[in-house]
Amino acid sequence: MQDQDREGHEITPEQGWRSIQSTLDKSRSAMYVAGWPNIMLLWGAIVAAGYFSMYAIDTLAPAFAEDYPWYPGPLWFGLGIPGMIGSSLIGHRASKQNASGPSATAAGLRVFGFWMTIVAASFIIPGASGLWTSEADPIAITGVAIGIIALGYVLFGILHHLAIALVGIGIAASFYLPTHFAGDAGPVLSASLMLAVVAVAWIWIRRA
Numbered sequence: 001m002q003d004q005d006r007e008g009h010e011i012t013p014e015q016g017w018r019s020i021q022s023t024l025d026k027s028r029s030a031m032y033v034a035g036w037p038n039i040m041l042l043w044g045a046i047v048a049a050g051y052f053s054m055y056a057i058d059t060l061a062p063a064f065a066e067d068y069p070w071y072p073g074p075l076w077f078g079l080g081i082p083g084m085i086g087s088s089l090i091g092h093r094a095s096k097q098n099a100s101g102p103s104a105t106a107a108g109l110r111v112f113g114f115w116m117t118i119v120a121a122s123f124i125i126p127g128a129s130g131l132w133t134s135e136a137d138p139i140a141i142t143g144v145a146i147g148i149i150a151l152g153y154v155l156f157g158i159l160h161h162l163a164i165a166l167v168g169i170g171i172a173a174s175f176y177l178p179t180h181f182a183g184d185a186g187p188v189l190s191a192s193l194m195l196a197v198v199a200v201a202w203i204w205i206r207r208a
Contacts, residue, residue, distance in 0.1 A: 037202040039087045040167060044198030046083045047171075050076055051191035054138065058187075065138075072138040073123075076145065080119060088112055118152035139179060146175045163204045170197035 053075060058065050065071065091111060122145040126132060131141050150172035157165025174193035178186040 036091075036161070036164065037205045038090050040164075040198045040205075041202055042086050042090065043083055044195050046079050047194050048191035050079050051187040051194075054142075055187035055191075058184075069138060070132060070141075072142055073132065076142070077123070084116070084119065087115065114156065115152065118149060122148045143175065143179065147172065150175075161205065163201050167197060167201045170194075170201075 050072075054072060057071065125148060126141050126144045129144070131137070131144065150168040153168025153171060154165045155168075157163065157168060171194060174197055175190050178189035178193065180186075182189045
């Protein structure tokens with residue numbers, strides 16, 4: 001009877017292989033999403049700062065906004081530099097805590113390359129579309145950039161973590177809905193909604 005019980009609990013080679021593969025996939029995914037809760041909070045704060053700055057400039061210095069309608073470009077670029085540096089440092093430190101060696105280094109480089117491509121596209125595509133002109137529409141430029149970044153979140157989340165994909169959808173909704181329906185209060189509402197989105201995602205990923 002005991003032998004039968006033992007045999008009933010034995011796993012087949014196929015089940016053992018699936019278990020090993022599942023463990024490897026989870027470990028690899030953990031390296032790719034290492035540090036993401038803190039990175040999302042960082043970018044949530046940066047985006048909120050950008051929107052609040054745009055709202056302040058448009059409200060308190062309308063003449064400046066009219067004379068330099070392309071100002072959102074340098075503004076977001078200036079905010080993006082510390083964001084990229086901070087994201088790299090957070091991701092590198094977190095990935096080293098999960099694993100070390102060539103695998104962790106390769107994962108970190110792939111993630112860095114992916115997001116550098118997304119950030120570059122958010123500047124290059126508006127420029128290639130002819131948006132960077134003296135008559136530029138700040139909302140149009142920001143809308144294209146946010147759309148590309150949100151798409152990056154969705155694609156990365158599909159590959160590695162559902163919460164990240166949902167953050168991308170939340171980022172897009174937080175920008176486009178207030179922009180079209182909230183009027184002059186759109187930037188402030190967008191900033192608030194994006195902070196709420198990344199805060200909820202941070203809690204979700206930390207618990208998971």
